[in-house]
Amino acid sequence: MKRYLLIYPGNETLGRKIAEGAGLQIVDFKLRRFPDGESYFQLLSAVQGGEVVILCSLFHPDEKIVQLIYMAETCRHNGATRVTLIAPYLPYMRQDKAFKPGEAVTSGTFADIVSAYFDKLITIEPHLHRIASLDDIYSITTHALSSAASIAAWVKEHVPDALLTGPDEESTPWIENVAQRTGLPYTVLTKIRSGDREVKLEVPDISKYQQRTPVIIDDIVSTATTMIKAVKLLIEKGARPPVCIATHAVFAADSFRELKDSGAEKIVTTNTIPHESNEIDISGEIIGCLNG
Ligand code: R5P
Numbered sequence: 001m002k003r004y005l006l007i008y009p010g011n012e013t014l015g016r017k018i019a020e021g022a023g024l025q026i027v028d029f030k031l032r033r034f035p036d037g038e039s040y041f042q043l044l045s046a047v048q049g050g051e052v053v054i055l056c057s058l059f060h061p062d063e064k065i066v067q068l069i070y071m072a073e074t075c076r077h078n079g080a081t082r083v084t085l086i087a088p089y090l091p092y093m094r095q096d097k098a099f100k101p102g103e104a105v106t107s108g109t110f111a112d113i114v115s116a117y118f119d120k121l122i123t124i125e126p127h128l129h130r131i132a133s134l135d136d137i138y139s140i141t142t143h144a145l146s147s148a149a150s151i152a153a154w155v156k157e158h159v160p161d162a163l164l165t166g167p168d169e170e171s172t173p174w175i176e177n178v179a180q181r182t183g184l185p186y187t188v189l190t191k192i193r194s195g196d197r198e199v200k201l202e203v204p205d206i207s208k209y210q211q212r213t214p215v216i217i218d219d220i221v222s223t224a225t226t227m228i229k230a231v232k233l234l235i236e237k238g239a240r241p242p243v244c245i246a247t248h249a250v251f252a253a254d255s256f257r258e259l260k261d262s263g264a265e266k267i268v269t270t271n272t273i274p275h276e277s278n279e280i281d282i283s284g285e286i287i288g289c290l291n292g
Helices: 012-022 061-079 106-117 148-158 170-183 223-237 255-258 283-291
Strands: 003-007 029-033 039-043 051-055 082-087 120-123 141-143 162-166 186-188 190-195 198-202 214-219 243-249 264-272 278-280
Touching: 003 012, 012 051, 012 283, 039 061, 039 141, 061 082, 061 106, 061 170, 082 106, 082 214, 120 283, 141 283, 148 170, 148 243, 148 264, 148 278, 162 170, 170 186, 170 214, 198 223, 214 223, 223 243, 223 255, 255 264
Parallel strands: 003 051, 051 082, 082 120, 120 141, 162 186, 162 214, 214 243, 243 264, 264 278
Antiparallel strands: 029 039, 190 198
């Protein structure tokens, strides 16, 4: 079956790599907003009888999801037999239960919306915490790819004396994964969060690793509160200035500058979300999934 790639604006760098690596034909379209804010979409390429793969990293998801629905539906109306969504960053994975009465469980509702309009979802390192698998909430085929191999390769090349550091217990699986691939030692901090920007961290005894560079690895940097607290605490404990690595460079508001100012040696992210800190390329994982 012929396969096409529709690259949502802003995803062109990753999109071109995926199109080339997986042999997808890039489709032309027009997307704009009317003066009143409504969306206009026009498909300019023929997709009859083929699979359309739409690439859109879903940070700031609310402004994109409706346009993605129009794109998917228009592709189907024009003869596409399958529509796949590649969302390198998948949002709405944290509010997976009502913590307080009356709260929206947005993980499930967002999954229902995507499942209603797409046949397949490919994403990288979704924040699976209380939900064990995307299949628990998505009713379509899902592929949750790991960034661990790419992160491990980067660490091995750039920080061979690393002490891999997980900022909280949730990070243990990917810290262990990177440790296994690199043979580097690791430690995991404990974290208690009491608000969006209120977290308390504790560091285990790392005195035997003073000659190593802490490399803090997390799945997402949002307000950067977690990373900033971890950097400061590690330095307070006598560690070298840490290198910070995150899969998803969400960086809300001024948090990238705040993290830079916190004493971090370097901040590196993968290209699931376009950002100046992108240094680790995950296109290979997506191409492998499309070709597999
Ligand atoms: C926690 O559950 C996640 O793995 C990240 O540690 C968290 O989302 C980072 O958020 P922030 O940058 O706002 O501290």
